[in-house]
Amino acid sequence: MxxxxxxxxxxxxxxxxxxxxxxxxxxDFKPARLTGDNIFELPAEFDSLSLVIVKVKAELTDSGEIIRKEIISEPSPLDKTVKEMTNELNFIPAFQGETPVTSELIFELKFYSKSFTQTEQLEQASTNLSDTLSITALKDSVYKLKNDLWHQEDNAVFIAPNLILKENYNYYSDPLYTDYAIRKFGFLENVAPFAEHLQFRTNYPFHHADYSANLLSFEPYEYAFPVTFTDTDLGIGDVNMQHSLVRIRKNELFDVKNLYVSFGFLGSEGSFPKHKNTNSSTDLDLYMSYKNAGGKYQISYKNHRSDLNGLNLGEQYALHYDWASVKQDEFIAGWENKYFYLKYKQNIYDADMINSDKEEIALNLKKEKNTGLIGKKFSFAETVFDISVQHEFNGETGGVFIFRTELSKADFGINLWIINKDKNSFSFESGYSLNQNFRPFLKSEYLNNEPIEYYNNSPLQKIKLSSSLNKSGAGIDFKNDMLAAKIFMGFWTDKTDKSIHYQTGIDDLGKKFNYFFAEWQANYKFKILLFDGNWINSGTLLLENIETLPYINWKTHLKFIWNLRHHNFLTAGIIYQYGGIDYRNIYFNNIFDESYSLDSYISLQITRQFRINLEGYNLLNRDYILSRPAWLNHVNFSIEWLFLN
Known part of the structure; x- marks a missing residue:
C-alpha cells in the first residue's frame, strides 16, 4: 500500500x-485578437432572420494577416459574405514575449436584422465594446504599433532591394539609378530634382512602408484608441551627429468619435567628409482623418527644410553642385467612400544649388505641382484590386493598376505603374502552392528609368543617360516556422543609352547588357543557448559568362536577442552591405570602386516602453561607401521612449 x-x-x-x-x-504567450466591432447589420435579403452568428477559424501571420480561413459553425446563407468580409478585418497577432508569432484564432461574427430590438443590439454592442476596449486589447494594440515602428526603423536597409546606407535618420542609396518608384497616400511621386533617398528619409520615420514590384508605398499608421500615443527618439554621436524625433498619435480628438490625428517632428544635423558645412534638416509631418456615414476625410501636410550636401540631389545636379538649401511643402486632401476615393496634392519646392568653393548660389530651382487623383482599392473573395489615375495640372498623367487573385492553390498578380512616358514599370507573377511550405512561380518585370541630363564641364556638352531594364525567370518561395526564403533567377537585359550632345552633333554610346541573374531574400530564425537569433539576407548576382567575375550586391543582418524576462531584452547585431562595381558605371566611367560597409549595434530594452541604443558605423574604415565620402569608424548613442497618456 x-x-x-x-x-x-x-x-x-x-x-x-x-x-x-x-x-x-x-x-509570456499572448493569443491573437480581433480588433474593432464584430457586429454587423444583415444584408437586406436576409432581413427576415433576427440574429446570425458565424464562427471562423483563421491562421494568422506574425503581422496579423490572414493566411487561411475556415468557417467552423453550422452552414448559413452568410458564409460567402463572411469569407469576403474577413479580408477587411484587422487583427493583432499573437506574441511570444515581445516577438509576434504565427497562430490560429477562432472568432465570431454577429449579424442582426433591423427588426432586432434596440435593447438586444445595445446588449450585444456593449459586450463587444467591453471586450475590444479592455486593458489587454488596448495594451496589445499600443505595443503592436510600437513594435511596428521599431521594427521598421531597425530594418530600414532591407525595405527596398538596392543598397541603402543608414546613419541615424540619414539615408543614402545607389548613386546612379534607383530602380523603383515612390508612392505616398496613393500618389506616385516624381521626386526630381531630389534623389529618391531624400523622399525616403522625409516619409519613412512617419508612415508605414511597404515594397512590392518596384514600388515603395507609404501609407499612414491608423491608431484606434483615444489614449495618446507618444514616442521619442533622441540621439547624439561623433562627427556632430545628433537627432530628435517626436511622434504623437491620438484618436477621438476633442472627444469626437473617429477623429484621428498624428503629428511628427524630426530634426537632425551632422557633418560630412570633404564638406566644411554642417548637414542639417527639419521635417514636420501632420496627418488627420475623420470617418462618418459620408465616408472618410483625410488631410496631410509635410514641411521640409534643410541645408544638405549635393548627394541628396538627383544625379544631374549632384555631379555639379556640392551643396543645396532646400525648402519643400506638401499638402494632401482626400475623401473616400465605399465606391472610390478623390485626392488632391500640392507640392512646392525651392532649391538653391551652391558650389562651396565660390559660396554663392549657382542655380535656383523653384516649382509648384498640383495633382489630382481618383481611384479605388477593394477586395472580394481572394481577389485584390488597386486602381488609380493621377494628373498633374499642366503636366503629366500617370496611374497604378494592381491585381492579385488566388484560385485554390494557384495565384496570379499584375502590377503596373506609370509616372510619365519615361518612368514606368510593368510586372506579373504567377505561382502555385504545392503545400504549406513550397510555392514555385514565374515572374517578369519591365522598368523604364527617367533620363538623366547634365552638362559635362562645359555648357556646350550635354550628356543624357537612360535605361530600360527587363528581368524574366522562375523562382520558389519556401516558408516554415524557422525559415522564410525566396529565390528568383533568369535573364536580365538592360538597354542603357548615353548620348553626348555637341553643337556639331550627337555621339551615341548606347549598350545592351545581357546577364544571367539570381535574386534572393531569406529570413532565418534560430536559438543558441540563451539567445534568440535572426539572420536576414538579400542580394542580387549578375553573371555575363563563365569567364567573367559576377557583379554582386549583398546585404545581411545578424541579430541576437536575450530575453531578460518582464519585457526586458538585450539585443546585439551587425549589418554588412557589399556592392560590386555597377556595370552601368563601369561602361560610362562614372564610378570605379566597389563598396562595402560594416555597422554594428547593441540595444537594451527596459520594459516595453524604453530602449537604449549604441551604434557603431563604418567599422571597416572605408574612405568611400557607395562612391560617397565616408567618416572612419564612429559611434552614435540614442534613447527611445514610449509615453501613454
Missing part, C-alpha cells in the same frame, strides 16, 4: 514539475 502511495506522490510531483515548466514556457 505504501508503495502505491509513494508512486502516486512521485507521479504527482512529476506532473506538477511538467506543468510548471510548460507554464514557464508559455506564460
Amino acid at each position: 505504501k508503495k502505491y502511495i509513494f508512486i502516486k506522490i512521485f507521479l504527482s510531483y512529476v506532473i506538477l514539475a511538467l506543468s510548471f515548466l510548460f507554464a514557464e514556457e508559455n506564460k
Whole structure:
C-alpha cells in the first residue's frame, strides 16, 4: 500500500514539475485578437432572420494577416459574405514575449436584422465594446504599433532591394539609378530634382512602408484608441551627429468619435567628409482623418527644410553642385467612400544649388505641382484590386493598376505603374502552392528609368543617360516556422543609352547588357543557448559568362536577442552591405570602386516602453561607401521612449 502511495506522490510531483515548466514556457504567450466591432447589420435579403452568428477559424501571420480561413459553425446563407468580409478585418497577432508569432484564432461574427430590438443590439454592442476596449486589447494594440515602428526603423536597409546606407535618420542609396518608384497616400511621386533617398528619409520615420514590384508605398499608421500615443527618439554621436524625433498619435480628438490625428517632428544635423558645412534638416509631418456615414476625410501636410550636401540631389545636379538649401511643402486632401476615393496634392519646392568653393548660389530651382487623383482599392473573395489615375495640372498623367487573385492553390498578380512616358514599370507573377511550405512561380518585370541630363564641364556638352531594364525567370518561395526564403533567377537585359550632345552633333554610346541573374531574400530564425537569433539576407548576382567575375550586391543582418524576462531584452547585431562595381558605371566611367560597409549595434530594452541604443558605423574604415565620402569608424548613442497618456 505504501508503495502505491509513494508512486502516486512521485507521479504527482512529476506532473506538477511538467506543468510548471510548460507554464514557464508559455506564460509570456499572448493569443491573437480581433480588433474593432464584430457586429454587423444583415444584408437586406436576409432581413427576415433576427440574429446570425458565424464562427471562423483563421491562421494568422506574425503581422496579423490572414493566411487561411475556415468557417467552423453550422452552414448559413452568410458564409460567402463572411469569407469576403474577413479580408477587411484587422487583427493583432499573437506574441511570444515581445516577438509576434504565427497562430490560429477562432472568432465570431454577429449579424442582426433591423427588426432586432434596440435593447438586444445595445446588449450585444456593449459586450463587444467591453471586450475590444479592455486593458489587454488596448495594451496589445499600443505595443503592436510600437513594435511596428521599431521594427521598421531597425530594418530600414532591407525595405527596398538596392543598397541603402543608414546613419541615424540619414539615408543614402545607389548613386546612379534607383530602380523603383515612390508612392505616398496613393500618389506616385516624381521626386526630381531630389534623389529618391531624400523622399525616403522625409516619409519613412512617419508612415508605414511597404515594397512590392518596384514600388515603395507609404501609407499612414491608423491608431484606434483615444489614449495618446507618444514616442521619442533622441540621439547624439561623433562627427556632430545628433537627432530628435517626436511622434504623437491620438484618436477621438476633442472627444469626437473617429477623429484621428498624428503629428511628427524630426530634426537632425551632422557633418560630412570633404564638406566644411554642417548637414542639417527639419521635417514636420501632420496627418488627420475623420470617418462618418459620408465616408472618410483625410488631410496631410509635410514641411521640409534643410541645408544638405549635393548627394541628396538627383544625379544631374549632384555631379555639379556640392551643396543645396532646400525648402519643400506638401499638402494632401482626400475623401473616400465605399465606391472610390478623390485626392488632391500640392507640392512646392525651392532649391538653391551652391558650389562651396565660390559660396554663392549657382542655380535656383523653384516649382509648384498640383495633382489630382481618383481611384479605388477593394477586395472580394481572394481577389485584390488597386486602381488609380493621377494628373498633374499642366503636366503629366500617370496611374497604378494592381491585381492579385488566388484560385485554390494557384495565384496570379499584375502590377503596373506609370509616372510619365519615361518612368514606368510593368510586372506579373504567377505561382502555385504545392503545400504549406513550397510555392514555385514565374515572374517578369519591365522598368523604364527617367533620363538623366547634365552638362559635362562645359555648357556646350550635354550628356543624357537612360535605361530600360527587363528581368524574366522562375523562382520558389519556401516558408516554415524557422525559415522564410525566396529565390528568383533568369535573364536580365538592360538597354542603357548615353548620348553626348555637341553643337556639331550627337555621339551615341548606347549598350545592351545581357546577364544571367539570381535574386534572393531569406529570413532565418534560430536559438543558441540563451539567445534568440535572426539572420536576414538579400542580394542580387549578375553573371555575363563563365569567364567573367559576377557583379554582386549583398546585404545581411545578424541579430541576437536575450530575453531578460518582464519585457526586458538585450539585443546585439551587425549589418554588412557589399556592392560590386555597377556595370552601368563601369561602361560610362562614372564610378570605379566597389563598396562595402560594416555597422554594428547593441540595444537594451527596459520594459516595453524604453530602449537604449549604441551604434557603431563604418567599422571597416572605408574612405568611400557607395562612391560617397565616408567618416572612419564612429559611434552614435540614442534613447527611445514610449509615453501613454
